Amino acid sequence: MPAVSMTVNGKAVSGNVEERTLLVQFLREQLRLTGTHVGCDTSQCGACVIHLDGVSAKSCTLLALQCEGANITTIEGVALSDGKLHPMQEAFREHHGLQCGYCTPGMIMAALDIVRRNGNDLDEHTIREQLDGNICRCTGYHNIVKAIAAGAKNMKGAAA
Amino acid sequence: MYNFTFHRPTTVRQAAGLLSRNPEAKLLAGGHSLLPVMKLRLAQPSALIDLSQVEGIVGVELKGRSISIGAMTRHADVANSPVLKEAMPGLAAVPGSIGDPQVRNRGTIGGSIANNDPNADYPAACLGLGATIITNKRRIAADDFFTGMFSTALEEGEIIVRISFPIAKKAGYEKFKHPASGFALVGVFASKRGSDIRVAVTGAGSNGVFRVPTFEEALKKRFSPKSLEGLTIPAAGMNSDIHATPEYRAHLVGVLARRAVAKAVG
Ligand SMILES: Cc1cc2nc3c(=O)[nH]c(=O)nc-3n(C[C@H](O)[C@H](O)[C@H](O)COP(=O)(O)OP(=O)(O)OC[C@H]3O[C@@H](n4cnc5c(N)ncnc54)[C@H](O)[C@@H]3O)c2cc1C
Ligand code: FES
Ligand code: FES
Numbered sequence: 445m446p447a448v449s450m451t452v453n454g455k456a457v458s459g460n461v462e463e464r465t466l467l468v469q470f471l472r473e474q475l476r477l478t479g480t481h482v483g484c485d486t487s488q489c490g491a492c493v494i495h496l497d498g499v500s501a502k503s504c505t506l507l508a509l510q511c512e513g514a515n516i517t518t519i520e521g522v523a524l525s526d527g528k529l530h531p532m533q534e535a536f537r538e539h540h541g542l543q544c545g546y547c548t549p550g551m552i553m554a555a556l557d558i559v560r561r562n563g564n565d566l567d568e569h570t571i572r573e574q575l576d577g578n579i580c581r582c583t584g585y586h587n588i589v590k591a592i593a594a595g596a597k598n599m600k601g602a603a604a
Numbered sequence: 605m606y607n608f609t610f611h612r613p614t615t616v617r618q619a620a621g622l623l624s625r626n627p628e629a630k631l632l633a634g635g636h637s638l639l640p641v642m643k644l645r646l647a648q649p650s651a652l653i654d655l656s657q658v659e660g661i662v663g664v665e666l667k668g669r670s671i672s673i674g675a676m677t678r679h680a681d682v683a684n685s686p687v688l689k690e691a692m693p694g695l696a697a698v699p700g701s702i703g704d705p706q707v708r709n710r711g712t713i714g715g716s717i718a719n720n721d722p723n724a725d726y727p728a729a730c731l732g733l734g735a736t737i738i739t740n741k742r743r744i745a746a747d748d749f750f751t752g753m754f755s756t757a758l759e760e761g762e763i764i765v766r767i768s769f770p771i772a773k774k775a776g777y778e779k780f781k782h783p784a785s786g787f788a789l790v791g792v793f794a795s796k797r798g799s800d801i802r803v804a805v806t807g808a809g810s811n812g813v814f815r816v817p818t819f820e821e822a823l824k825k826r827f828s829p830k831s832l833e834g835l836t837i838p839a840a841g842m843n844s845d846i847h848a849t850p851e852y853r854a855h856l857v858g859v860l861a862r863r864a865v866a867k868a869v870g
Contacts, residue, residue, distance in 0.1 A: 446610065463610040463652070464642075487640055488784075493706060499680075502706045505639050509610045510632075510654060557705065576786065577704025 450514050452477070453521030461508045468492045470508035471518060479519035479549045483579065490578030493550040493557075494518050500557035502577070519549035522556065532556055535595030536588075543582035554578050555592045564600040566593050605642045609651040616661065616740050616763055619653050623761045626651040631763065633676060633715030636707055661714070661765055664688050669771050671695065675714025675764040680705070682713060694775030694795070694868060698729045701779050703786040714764040720812060722753040722843065723787040727813040729769070729777060732793025732804035736768045753812040772797035774827060776867030778860045780807075782847060789848055790856040794864040796827045803861055808853040810843045819861055828869060829862040 449458035452475060459474045471477045471494070483491030485504050492504040495517040522530045529537065532552050542548045558566065558574045571589045580588060609626070613619040623629050628650035632638060641647045655661065661674040664685040671691055673682060682688065683700035702708055702716075702725055716726040717737065730737070730746040737744045740763045749757050758764070772795040779791035788807035795802050803819040806812075822831045836858050842850035 462607055464605045464607045485643065487636065487707070490704075490706065496709075499709045500706050501709055505636055505710070507610070507635070507639070507652075509612075510635065510656065512612070554705070561705070574705055577706045 446509060448508050448512050450511050450516055452516045453518060463507070463509060465508045466504055467494070467506040467508050467511055467516070468503035471503060471516075477518050477520050481546055481549055483546065483550075488577075488579065489547070490550040490554055491547050493553040493578070495553060495557065498560070500554055517553075519552060522552065531598035532559075532592070532595035535591040535598060539587050539591040539594055541583065541588045541591030547578060547580040547582075551575070551578050551580065551588055551592075555595060558592065559596045559599060564596045566596050568593070605639075606645065606648045608649050610654065611651060612654045612657050614657050614659060616658055616765060619655060619658055619763055620740055620761055622651070622653045623763070626653075629653055631655055631718075633718075634678065634711040635715075636703075636711040637715060637719045637721065655714075655763075666691055667768070671769045671771060673713055673767050673769070675766055676712050677714075679703075679708035679711045679713070679716075683708065692769070692771050692775055694772070694777060694793075695729055695733065695769060698725050698777050698793070701725060701777070701781070701786075707786070713767060717749075717767065718756060718758060718764055720750055720754055720756050721787070722809070722812045723782070723785075723789070723807045725777070725779065725788055725791055725806060728788070728791050728793040728804045728806035730767065730804075731813050731815060732777075732802050733769045733772055733775065733795050734797075734800065734802060735770070737764055738766045738768060739764050747815075750813050753810075755812070770797060772800075774868040774870075776864045776870070778864040778867060780856055780860060790853055790860055792857060792860040792864045794823070794861060794868050796823070796868065799824070801827065803864075805857050805861075808842050808857050810841055816857070816861065823865065827865065829866045832858065832862045832865065 445460040471480050481491035483489035487505045494503045497515050571592050611622050630649035632652040632654045662676045663674045665672045666687050679699035679702045688696045735746045737749050775795040777793045779788045782789045790807040793804045801820045801823045803816045839850040839854040842853040844850045
């Protein structure tokens with residue numbers, strides 16, 4: 445089986461994978477980073493969103509081998525180094541932006557990319573439109589949208 | 605998904621060599637059409653040739669009176685290209701309307717055009733602007749490139765390298781998004797470049813993207829949504845599925861064509 449190496453949450457990792465191994469399988473089954481979820485496996489739901497070289501992507505629609513040499517961030521990598529929650533995670537807690545929590549890792553990774561693309565002052569319309577690739581079966585989105593707006597604001601100034 | 609061998613060439617020539625040595629091989633661009641289809645076992649290539657490391661096939665450039673886009677340029681990078689937004693915002697709007705942000709971060713123009721999904725957006729822009737598809741072997745006019753749903757003029761071993769779009773003063777795209785997938789239930793691209801007027805439709809036809817000569821003729825008199833008032837196209841030949849009847853699709857073509865022209869004259 446071919447070898448693959450990449451940086452995940454700041455650490456160099458490597459392993460041997462079948463060519464058809466998806467990035468999400470490599471993360472969950474080999475690295476035991478089970479925060480990244482699989483909701484659909486058909487590129488629709490966004491539960492598997494990670495950052496690939498700083499940009500959000502669906503890890504169920506990427507081969508591990510496509511990420512050779514890449515820099516990956518998963519939900520496990522976003523908390524601050526002192527162990528505190530990232531402002532975006534904190535905002536989801538504060539605003540009750542989750543119920544079962546299945547979609548939450550993907551929502552937060554997508555939200556951080558919305559901030560990267562659109563800045564810290566986000567209106568509701570922008571957030572809803574940019575969350576197009578993430579599905580939640582529980583919340584009705586209302587509190588997720590509120591959480592992202594608040595998280596984005598709180599990231600301003602915070603070392604994120 | 606069945607297994608395959610995986611290759612990462614760094615030049616177009618190497619990629620072409622790998623294609624010719626592996627008869628059942630497929631090129632892998634963003635993987636956002638191919639990997640889902642492989643998961644469903646509707647495709648089972650013996651080898652995947654990843655184009656992501658190939659030099660010289662990424663980026664948006666202004667070349668004289670054309671915009672040249674490398675095959676591996678991601679949808680998000682085309683949508684956000686300052687050069688393109690300045691030269692032809694009507695074209696930049698096309699990749700901006702594709703799927704969702706994560707799809708736009710991975711999917712590429714070359715992959716979209718090679719795939720020629722009957723509901724994809726880029727084929728309408730290529731045909732609606734009279735683009736030229738440049739491969740490792742030749743130059744193909746968009747009018748000759750799209751040959752039916754999921755079918756193109758590409759031959760075995762042929763790799764799209766870039767796409768050249770002539771800059772039209774007036775260009776607009778209007779799409780009726782399928783609410784679940786984001787694909788175009790119907791999409792219309794309209795443009796005017798001197799006396800060359802084009803109206804191209806995706807999503808509607810049962811044989812993929814097509815032009816509407818009657819609309820183009822009407823727009824020659826005056827390039828304005830008014831010129832299309834009352835004009836329709838027949839429902840025969842329109843696609844039919846659970847999402848929309850042929851009649852509804854034909855109706856949308858008229859509505860969206862008027863809106864696309866309105867956008868183009870902006
Ligand atoms: C959830 C979701 C929503 C989507 N919504 C839309 C939408 O709204 N509108 C839309 O248009 N598309 C949509 N798509 C499709 C998306 O745009 C794909 O990215 C695109 O169709 C294929 O591009 P790719 O780079 O991913 O190609 P791949 O999947 O890597 O390849 C597709 C095909 O093209 C071939 N190929 C790739 N590159 C080349 C090349 N340079 N030369 C020759 N052949 C090549 C491959 O061998 C393969 O057969 C969606 C996809 C998903 C998953
Ligand atoms: S598991 Fe990847 S998009 Fe649903
Ligand atoms: S909180 Fe349950 S799926 Fe979103």
